[in-house]
Amino acid sequence: MWTWFYKLASPPYVYGAAASLGPWFLGLATITIGYGLVDGLAFAPPDYQQGDAFRIIYVHVPSAWMSLFVYSSMAVAGAIALIWRIKMGHAVAAASAPIGASFTLLALVTGSLWGRPMWGTYWAWDPRLTSELILLFLYVGVMSLRSAFEDPARGDRAAALLAIVGLVNVPIIHYSVLWWNSLHQGATVAQLGKPKIALSMLWPLLSMALGFMLFYGAVLCTRLQGEVLNRERQAKWVREAIKS
Amino acid sequence: VSNGFWSMGGYARFVWPCFAFAGLVLYWNLWSARRHHAAARLRAGRALAMAASEES
Numbered sequence: 001m002w003t004w005f006y007k008l009a010s011p012p013y014v015y016g017a018a019a020s021l022g023p024w025f026l027g028l029a030t031i032t033i034g035y036g037l038v039d040g041l042a043f044a045p046p047d048y049q050q051g052d053a054f055r056i057i058y059v060h061v062p063s064a065w066m067s068l069f070v071y072s073s074m075a076v077a078g079a080i081a082l083i084w085r086i087k088m089g090h091a092v093a094a095a096s097a098p099i100g101a102s103f104t105l106l107a108l109v110t111g112s113l114w115g116r117p118m119w120g121t122y123w124a125w126d127p128r129l130t131s132e133l134i135l136l137f138l139y140v141g142v143m144s145l146r147s148a149f150e151d152p153a154r155g156d157r158a159a160a161l162l163a164i165v166g167l168v169n170v171p172i173i174h175y176s177v178l179w180w181n182s183l184h185q186g187a188t189v190a191q192l193g194k195p196k197i198a199l200s201m202l203w204p205l206l207s208m209a210l211g212f213m214l215f216y217g218a219v220l221c222t223r224l225q226g227e228v229l230n231r232e233r234q235a236k237w238v239r240e241a242i243k244s
Numbered sequence: 245v246s247n248g249f250w251s252m253g254g255y256a257r258f259v260w261p262c263f264a265f266a267g268l269v270l271y272w273n274l275w276s277a278r279r280h281h282a283a284a285r286l287r288a289g290r291a292l293a294m295a296a297s298e299e300s
Contacts, residue, residue: 026274033270041263042249052253059266099273106269110262117258215270222277226284233288234295242285242292 009086012237015228022221025214033211040204047201056114058204062212064107067135068170070100070216074142075167078160090156091231093163094146095223099216101139108132119183127176128184131169138166152231 007013040058047054074096081089111129112122123129142159149155172179177186187196197205232238252259 037263046253051255053255053258055252055259056262059262063266063269098276102269102273106266109265113258113262117255215273219273219277222274222281226277226281229281229284229288233284233291238288239292242288 009084009088011088011091011228011232011235012241014088014091015225015232015241018221018224018228022218022225025218025221029211029214029218031211032207032214036204036208036211040201040208044201044204045198050118053114053117054201056110057201058208060107060110060114061205062209063103063110064132065209066212066216067100067104067107067132068173069213070096070103071135071139071163072167072170074100075160075163078163082157082160082164087156087231088228090160091224091227092220093142093160094156095220095227097139097143097146097159099219099223101136101143103212103216104132104136104139108136115183124183126183127180128173128182131173131176134169135166135173138162138169142166 036058041055044055046052074093077089077092077096079089080086081093108129111132115124116122142163145162146155146159149158176182177184229238229242250256
């Protein structure tokens with residue numbers, strides 16, 4: 001049963017799997033993001049309160065979801081690497097960090113541009129916005145800490161620890177709109193069985209969210225190949241891998 | 245495509261920059277990941293070449 005798990009500890013297996021899966025993820029991401037964009041921008045009806053400004057949801061919400069998902073993945077990969085001493089966990093965490101940071105920045109910028117017409121301001125020290133900004137600082141901190149050590153193994157361990165500690169911020173971001181008074185609206189989609197959004201608006205959103213997830217998979221595969229090569233450059237199998 | 249589509253009901257200056265920035269972020273991710281991989285291949289190739297020259 002655990003054979004697949006142990007295979008993930010093998011750098012040549014991870015390198016090969018990433019090389020095979022990457023193009024599939026990218027192709028599927030192109031299709032789903034393309035459908036989401038066309039349906040969301042051209043066919044979904046305008047919101048009865050926000051008008052066409054609501055269409056920002058199609059990039060803001062998927063990027064915000066991905067900022068949390070990628071951070072959680074990074075922390076879990078770091079924990080696996082620390083607990084089971086699987087080096088590939090550190091490689092996955094290192095490859096995920098810049099992708100997650102870029103999604104977080106995208107969520108903050110698009111949220112700011114959405115906030116101006118709806119709230120009258122680009123920025124407010126609101127619990128949701130502030131905790132998301134802290135998430136961006138955590139990503140930057142994890143990346144900086146990893147590269148701050150001369151010994152890469154120590155950098156990996158320190159970065160994994162910081163990522164695990166920073167995981168506490170993920171539920172804070174999610175529940176901030178419930179725990180504190182917030183300008184930010186509450187959950188619209190993540191309500192099991194009864195989303196507060198019309199289906200004609202929901203489908204393109206789900207398609208964009210799936211597309212962003214697949215895109216993360218595609219970019220992770222490419223970055224992971226680079227990380228594996230950097231960590232294994234003296235290994236014999238690398239000779240064959242870089243010839244192909 | 246009608247003017248209404250591009251004007252986004254008067255919110256064009258907020259909506260289109262969001263999608264443009266999203267495109268930029270997605271493009272940067274692809275570009276930097278490929279650059280990262282290519283640089284790693286180059287370094288690995290150099291390391292292997294050095295190891296081969298030391299052996300010979």
